[in-house]
Amino acid sequence: MIGAGISGALIAETLSEAGLDVVVIDRRAPAEGSTAASTALLQYELDMPLSHMAERIGKARAVRIWQRSRLAVDSLRSRTERLGLRVDAATRRSLYLDGNVLDPAALAAEAEARREAGFEVELIGPAAVLERYGIRNRHAIVGFDNYSADPRRMAAAYLHIAQARGARIYVPAEVSGVEPSASGVILDIEGRGEVRAKHAIFATGYEMLKGVPRKGNYIMSTWSIATKPQPRAIWPDAAMIWEASDPYLYIRTTPDGAVICGGEDEEFADEQARDAKIAAKTATLEAKLGKLLPAIDPTAAFAWAGSFGNSPLGTPTVGRVPHMPNCYAAMGYGGNGITFSMMAAQILRNEICGGGDADADLFSFHRNF
Numbered sequence: 001m002i003g004a005g006i007s008g009a010l011i012a013e014t015l016s017e018a019g020l021d022v023v024v025i026d027r028r029a030p031a032e033g034s035t036a037a038s039t040a041l042l043q044y045e046l047d048m049p050l051s052h053m054a055e056r057i058g059k060a061r062a063v064r065i066w067q068r069s070r071l072a073v074d075s076l077r078s079r080t081e082r083l084g085l086r087v088d089a090a091t092r093r094s095l096y097l098d099g100n101v102l103d104p105a106a107l108a109a110e111a112e113a114r115r116e117a118g119f120e121v122e123l124i125g126p127a128a129v130l131e132r133y134g135i136r137n138r139h140a141i142v143g144f145d146n147y148s149a150d151p152r153r154m155a156a157a158y159l160h161i162a163q164a165r166g167a168r169i170y171v172p173a174e175v176s177g178v179e180p181s182a183s184g185v186i187l188d189i190e191g192r193g194e195v196r197a198k199h200a201i202f203a204t205g206y207e208m209l210k211g212v213p214r215k216g217n218y219i220m221s222t223w224s225i226a227t228k229p230q231p232r233a234i235w236p237d238a239a240m241i242w243e244a245s246d247p248y249l250y251i252r253t254t255p256d257g258a259v260i261c262g263g264e265d266e267e268f269a270d271e272q273a274r275d276a277k278i279a280a281k282t283a284t285l286e287a288k289l290g291k292l293l294p295a296i297d298p299t300a301a302f303a304w305a306g307s308f309g310n311s312p313l314g315t316p317t318v319g320r321v322p323h324m325p326n327c328y329a330a331m332g333y334g335g336n337g338i339t340f341s342m343m344a345a346q347i348l349r350n351e352i353c354g355g356g357d358a359d360a361d362l363f364s365f366h367r368n369f
């Protein structure tokens with residue numbers, strides 16, 4: 001396993017449970033990539049609305065992707081509870097507000113598309129949005145049973161479980177070359193020799209290894225702020241709030257009442273340029289947060305930036321890497337990254353140890369959409 005972020009942690013734990021002898025290698029300490037910056041809204045409701053995805057790739061495939069995302073969040077919750085992991089996890093409602101991507105009529109059509117796919121949703125108008133959430137002049141879809149957690153603690157906890165089952169973790173160790181063959185894979189570790197394995201999994205986040213096809217993946221820069229804990233109940237059910245807008249805004253609360261708000265994503269990879277924008281993006285996020293939720297103090301106590309891999313549909317590429325026998329990848333996750341990390345763990349387990357996965361075709365390198 002190359003990568004000790006949330007993807008590598010979930011995959012390592014799943015494979016160790018399946019009885020495989022797992023080695024995890026990372027050039028940094030565990031959970032120091034995208035996972036460290038993540039705001040960890042663990043939602044099955046994807047960035048791309050179901051109705052839009054259906055227009056792009058057909059209704060049947062879009063519904064399967066959305067339904068599989070729901071299963072992934074349910075599995076992550078069940079597994080985290082079953083393993084007794086204390087990772088500040090909570091089940092949350094979501095409030096999806098109309099915006100420049102879905103106006104009120106399109107939001108109603110989106111609610112109907114979700115109902116037809118079997119999702120429980122509630123469509124509410126401006127009076128109910130104002131009464132329940134203190135937000136003016138917006139329509140919204142209320143969703144149920146999303147999840148949130150501390151992403152670093154979650155990655156560490158899953159790695160510990162894998163380690164307790166015998167997995168070995170080597171950090172810092174950089175994989176500088178991959179030599180696949182029909183009988184196995186040799187990984188060159190910069191300055192430290194090599195590791196021989198039956199299979200190799202690349203869970204390297206937005207930093208892709210040489211030779212792995214891009215499949216349309218690209219790097220996004222994103223910015224987030226956290227306020228100090230708010231002195232009053234901000235909104236009664238602590239729902240995750242996000243907007244059908246481009247650029248979008250998303251908001252959640254932490255267990256101590258602080259508000260985390262992020263968005264303003266831009267498609268570029270340069271980390272220096274990204275960090276140079278933190279002050280300006282912080283001001284924009286504070287202004288948008290204060291405008292949306294006038295009852296809170298939007299001043300940032302912390303502000304940070306991060307990068308993540310994305311794809312045109314916001315869905316990942318998971319599965320066997322073409323022309324690299326015994327190599328698998330899990331990459332290009334989009335804003336629902338951690339939901340897809342769990343899904344990748346399931347798909348890769350089923351591909352490597354079982355009889356294949358029912359939804360592998362939706363995410364494989366060979367898909368034609």
Ligand SMILES: Cc1cc2nc3c(=O)[nH]c(=O)nc-3n(C[C@H](O)[C@H](O)[C@H](O)COP(=O)(O)OP(=O)(O)OC[C@H]3O[C@@H](n4cnc5c(N)ncnc54)[C@H](O)[C@@H]3O)c2cc1C
Pocket residue numbers: 002003004005006007008025026027028029030031032033034035036037038039040041042043173174175176203204205206207208209222223224262305306307308309333334335336337338339341
């Ligand atoms: C600010 C921000 C907010 C986000 N908010 C959310 C959210 O609310 N909900 C959500 O679901 N997702 C969110 N995401 C996305 C989510 O965080 C990512 O999809 C997820 O963390 C990716 O995890 P990963 O393990 O695949 O990658 P990473 O955490 O980046 O881990 C990859 C690891 O691979 C290692 N690596 C790479 N190349 C090599 C090599 N050659 N040799 C050795 N090691 C290597 C890296 O050092 C790194 O540790 C957010 C991302 C950011 C940046």
